[in-house]
Amino acid sequence: MSSTVKNAALSFESLAFEYEKQFTMEIQDGLTMNGNEGNIRQLVTILLDNAFKYSGEHSTVSISLSSHGDKKILLVRNTGNGIPAEDQKHIFERFYRSEASRNRKYGGYGLGLAIASSIVTVHKGQLTVKSDEATYTAFTATFL
Structure with a gap:
């Protein structure tokens, strides 16, 4: 799992440079899971792609993978504009796009987070979001 997450995340370094964003990775070595x-690569790609698209200028995007007991915790966080509380209730639904994302220059169909949630569920995990509309968004995938 560690090498898959790290390799998927490394592909975003050039995007960080292009968009002038800070990008940090803290991947615990040697973590595995069945x-x-x-799918894990796709999960990382979806979460990081959204973090880069929807964070503000000169923001920070970070990814971490760690273990806590028997759990593996994947965290993708970005600073900048967060997700309104009302939208947080729906963002894992297929085809849902918040009003703010519809007005942005980046396209999309509202499927990415629904796919991400399905991937985590298939792997016996849980995907959650925490966000403050003015400062940050963080997605946490917890795997048993």
């Missing part, structure tokens, strides 16, 4: 490597 699961589909392609």
Whole structure:
């Protein structure tokens, strides 16, 4: 799991440079889990893609992977504009797009977070979001 997450995250370094964003990674080495490597790569890609798209100028995007007992915790966080509380209730639904995301220059169909949630569920995990509309958004995938 560690190498899959790290390799997927490394592909975003050039994007961080292009968009002038700070990008940090803290990936605990040697973590493994039973699961589909392609799905985990897709999960990381979806979460980081959203973090880069929807964070403000000169913001920070971070990804971490760690273990806490038997759990593996994947955290993707970005500073900048957060997700309104009302939207947080719906963002894992297929085709849901917040009003703010519809007005942005980045397209999309509202499927990414629904797919991410499905990937985590298939791997016996849980995907949650915490966000403050003015300062940050953080997605946490917890795997048993």
